[in-house]
Amino acid sequence: MLGRTSPRPHIGIIPAVPDLFEKRLVFVTGKGGVGKSTVSIALGLAAAERGLRTIVCEVASQENASRVFKKGEVGFNEVGVADNLWAISIDPDESLREYLLLQLKVRAARDLLMRSRIFNYLTAATPGLKEMVTIGKIWELAGTDRRVKKGRQYDLVIVDAPATGHGVGFLQTPRTFAGIARVGPIHNQAKALDAFITQHETTGAVIVSLPEEMPVNESASLERQLTEDVGVEVDRVYMNAIYPERFSSEEARKLERVLEITQGPPHAAVRAALSQHRRANAQREQLARLQRSIRVPVSTLPFIFKPRLDVGELRRLAGELG
Amino acid sequence: MPSADEILRDRSICICAGSGGVGKTTTSAALAAGLAARGHRVCVLTIDPAKRLADSLGLEELGNEPRQVDPKLFEEADVEMRGELWAMMLDAKATFDELVRKQAPDEETRDRILQNRIYRQISNALAGSQEYMAMEKLFEINHEGRFDFLVLDTPPSRNALDFLDAPKRLTQFIEGRGMQMFMKPTGIATKVVGRTSSMMFSVLKRVVGIDLLADLGEFFQAFSGMVDGFRERAKRVNELLADPATTFMVVCGPQGEPIEEAVYFHRKLVEAKLPVGGVIVNKVHYATEADLSDSGVADELSGPLGDELAERVAANFRDYQALAKRDAHNVDHLARELQAKAVIRVPYMDEDVHDLTGLLKIDRYLFASEAERNQLAAAGTS
Numbered sequence: 001m002l003g004r005t006s007p008r009p010h011i012g013i014i015p016a017v018p019d020l021f022e023k024r025l026v027f028v029t030g031k032g033g034v035g036k037s038t039v040s041i042a043l044g045l046a047a048a049e050r051g052l053r054t055i056v057c058e059v060a061s062q063e064n065a066s067r068v069f070k071k072g073e074v075g076f077n078e079v080g081v082a083d084n085l086w087a088i089s090i091d092p093d094e095s096l097r098e099y100l101l102l103q104l105k106v107r108a109a110r111d112l113l114m115r116s117r118i119f120n121y122l123t124a125a126t127p128g129l130k131e132m133v134t135i136g137k138i139w140e141l142a143g144t145d146r147r148v149k150k151g152r153q154y155d156l157v158i159v160d161a162p163a164t165g166h167g168v169g170f171l172q173t174p175r176t177f178a179g180i181a182r183v184g185p186i187h188n189q190a191k192a193l194d195a196f197i198t199q200h201e202t203t204g205a206v207i208v209s210l211p212e213e214m215p216v217n218e219s220a221s222l223e224r225q226l227t228e229d230v231g232v233e234v235d236r237v238y239m240n241a242i243y244p245e246r247f248s249s250e251e252a253r254k255l256e257r258v259l260e261i262t263q264g265p266p267h268a269a270v271r272a273a274l275s276q277h278r279r280a281n282a283q284r285e286q287l288a289r290l291q292r293s294i295r296v297p298v299s300t301l302p303f304i305f306k307p308r309l310d311v312g313e314l315r316r317l318a319g320e321l322g
Numbered sequence: 323m324p325s326a327d328e329i330l331r332d333r334s335i336c337i338c339a340g341s342g343g344v345g346k347t348t349t350s351a352a353l354a355a356g357l358a359a360r361g362h363r364v365c366v367l368t369i370d371p372a373k374r375l376a377d378s379l380g381l382e383e384l385g386n387e388p389r390q391v392d393p394k395l396f397e398e399a400d401v402e403m404r405g406e407l408w409a410m411m412l413d414a415k416a417t418f419d420e421l422v423r424k425q426a427p428d429e430e431t432r433d434r435i436l437q438n439r440i441y442r443q444i445s446n447a448l449a450g451s452q453e454y455m456a457m458e459k460l461f462e463i464n465h466e467g468r469f470d471f472l473v474l475d476t477p478p479s480r481n482a483l484d485f486l487d488a489p490k491r492l493t494q495f496i497e498g499r500g501m502q503m504f505m506k507p508t509g510i511a512t513k514v515v516g517r518t519s520s521m522m523f524s525v526l527k528r529v530v531g532i533d534l535l536a537d538l539g540e541f542f543q544a545f546s547g548m549v550d551g552f553r554e555r556a557k558r559v560n561e562l563l564a565d566p567a568t569t570f571m572v573v574c575g576p577q578g579e580p581i582e583e584a585v586y587f588h589r590k591l592v593e594a595k596l597p598v599g600g601v602i603v604n605k606v607h608y609a610t611e612a613d614l615s616d617s618g619v620a621d622e623l624s625g626p627l628g629d630e631l632a633e634r635v636a637a638n639f640r641d642y643q644a645l646a647k648r649d650a651h652n653v654d655h656l657a658r659e660l661q662a663k664a665v666i667r668v669p670y671m672d673e674d675v676h677d678l679t680g681l682l683k684i685d686r687y688l689f690a691s692e693a694e695r696n697q698l699a700a701a702g703t704s
Binding site: 031032033034100103104109112113116118119122163176179180181182183184185186187210212213214215217246247251254255258261262264265266267268269270272273274275276278279282286305306307308 | 440443530538580622627634
C-alpha cells in the first residue's frame with residue numbers, strides 16, 4: 001500500500017514490556033516467510049517452560065508442530081507435544097461441526113443441517129465463514145469454562161495466524177460478520193468474539209518481522225492496522241534472523257585490501273566476510289528503521305546457521321525470546 | 323538450461339507465482355524491466371510493491387491503470403531501453419466494481435449490487451477475490467492489446483494455489499441458484515415444499531438468524547442476472563491461462579520449505595495442464611569451487627589479517643559454506659523434480675533490491691545462461 005508507511009516520530013518512552021505470558025491468547029502475525037511458525041512454537045516452549053499449560057494453534061493446516069516434534073499429523077485434536085505444551089491444527093469444517101453441535105445441542109439436527117445441500121452451499125459461499133468458525137474455536141480453547149466436554153484448561157493459547165493481509169482480514173472477521181448480520185444469533189456470536197479479541201488484558205499479538213525493506217514496511221503498517229482498525233493490542237515485535245556483527249568497519253577496510261591480493265578459497269572466504277559485514281550493517285539500518293516506525297518494543301532473534309530447525313534449536317530460540 | 327530470454331521467447335504473458343516472502347514482486351519487476359530493455363512494450367501488474375522500489379521508478383501514485391516508467395531512468399543506469407516499461411498496482415475492489423458495471427444487465431441491478439451492504443463488505447474481503455481480480459485485470463489488459471508483454475505478480479496467498487481455483491469459486495459464490503428459492507426477499511420459506519426442507523430451514527434459521535438469511539437472499543438475487551456473464555468470463559480467463567502464449571514462472575527461496583512448496587506448486591500447475599516455464603530461486607548462496615573448499619583458509623589469511631581475525635573469517639566462511647551446501651542440495655532436488663525445466667538461481671545480494679539498478683543486477687542473472695551465471699557469481703558480482 002503506497003503512501004501508508006511514512007515513519008512515525010519516535011516516542012521516547014517505551015511502555016513497560018507487558019508480560020506476554022500473562023495473556024490468555026496471543027496471535028503471532030507477520031508477512032509470509034518471516035518465521036511466524038518458528039516463533040509461535042518457540043513462544044509455546046518458553047511459556048511451557050515457565051509452567052504454563054500452553055497450546056499452539058495452527059490455522060492453515062501447516063502441520064509445522066508435528067514436523068518439529070516428530071509427531072504424526074496433529075490434526076483437529078489437542079495433542080501433547082512436550083511437557084505442558086499441546087498443539088492443534090484447526091480445521092474450519094471440523095470447527096463448524098463442533099460449533100453447530102454446541103449451538104443446536106441435538107446431534108440429529110446438526111447432521112440434518114450438515115447433510116443439506118442448501119446449507120453446504122451457504123457455508124461454502126458465505127465469505128469469511130471459515131475464518132469465523134476458526135476464531136470461534138480459538139475462543140473456545142482459550143475459555144476459562146471450556147464448552148467442549150472434558151476440555152483441558154489452558155493458561156495460554158498461541159495462534160500461528162495467517163500472513164499479513166490475510167491476517168488482518170482474519171482478525172477482522174468477527175467485526176465484519178457483526179456488520180453483515182445486524183441482529184440475531186450470528187450477530188451476537190460475532191460481537192462476543194470481537195470483544196474477546198480486542199480485550200487487551202486477555203488478548204495480545206506479536207508481529208514477526210525480518211530486517212529487510214518490505215517486511216519492515218509491512219510490520220509498521222500491520223502494527224497500525226492491528227491497533228487502530230482491528231483494536232488488538234500489539235505487545236511486541238520480534239525481528240527475526242539477525243546476523244551477528246562479526247567484523248568491525250575497520251576490519252572490513254582491512255578485508256577490502258586483502259581481497260585484492262588473495263585467490264582461491266581464501267579470496268572466497270574474505271568475500272564472504274565482507275558480504276556478511278554489509279548484510280549485518282544493512283540489517284541494523286532496517287532494525288533502526290523499524291524501531292523508528294513502530295510504537296511497541298522490538299526484540300531481536302538471531303539468524304540460525306542451520307539447514308533445518310529441530311527441537312533443540314527451537315528451545316535455544318525460546319531462551320532468547322525474553 | 324535455458325535463460326529467461328529463451329523461456330519467454332514467443333510468449334506474451336508471464337505469471338509469477340509462489341508463496342509469500344520469496345521476492346515475487348521484485349522478480350516480476352526485474353523480468354518486466356529486462357523484457358522492456360530488450361524491446362518489448364511491457365506492463366507489470368503488481369500487488370503491493372515496496373514503496374521504495376515504486377518511488378525509485380517514479381511511480382509514487384501507482385494505481386489501477388498502467389503508468390509508464392521514465393525511459394531516462396534506464397539511460398541513467400547505463401542500460402539501453404529498446405522498449406517500454408509500464409506498471410500498475412492491482413486494486414481488487416475497484417476491479418470488482420468495474421466488472422459489476424460491465425456485467426450488470428441494467429443500471430438498477432448495477433446500483434443494487436454496488437450499494438448492497440454484503441457486497442461492499444465482501445468485495446474486498448471475499449477469500450480469493452483478490453486472486454480472481456488479478457486474473458480479471460490480466461484478462462482485460464490483454465484483451466485491450468496495448469502491450470505486447472504482460473508480467474503478473476500474483477497475490478501472496480496462504481496457499482499459492484488459491485488463484486487457480488479463484489474463478490471457479492467466485493462463480494460458485496455468485497451462482498446462488500439454490501439459495502434464491504428459499505430467499506425471496508418477501509416471505510421466506512413460503513415457497514419451501516417438503517417436510518425435510520422445512521425442518522432443515524427451521525434449524526438453519528436458529529443458527530443463522532432470519533435477517534441474515536433475508537439479506538443474503540437479496541444479495542444473491544441481485545447477482546442472479548449476471549451469473550452467466552460471470553461464468554463465461556471465468557471460462558475465458560481460464561483459457562487465457564492455458565494459452566500457449568502464457569507461461570508460469572514459479573518463484574521461491576532456497577530453504578527446504580520454499581523448495582518443497584515450489585515442487586508441489588509446479589506439480590499442480592502441470593496437473594492443471596498449465597504451461598510452466600521454470601522456477602526462479604531467489605537469495606541463493608552461490609557456491610563456486612573456491613567457495614566449497616576450506617583448505618587452510620585460516621592459515622593462509624593469518625599473514626595479512628593476523629591469527630584472530632583470520633580465524634573469524636574462516637569461521638564465517640564455514641557458516642557460509644553450510645548455507646551454500648544446503649542451497650545447492652535443495653536446488654539439485656528441485657532440478658531433479660522439474661526434469662528438463664529451467665531452474666534460474668539469483669544470488670543472495672549484499673544489499674536489498676529497491677531500485678532500478680538492483681533490478682538490473684537481478685536481470686544479469688535472469689537473462690544469462692547457466693554458465694554465465696556461474697561466471698558472474700565467481701567474479702563476485704552480486
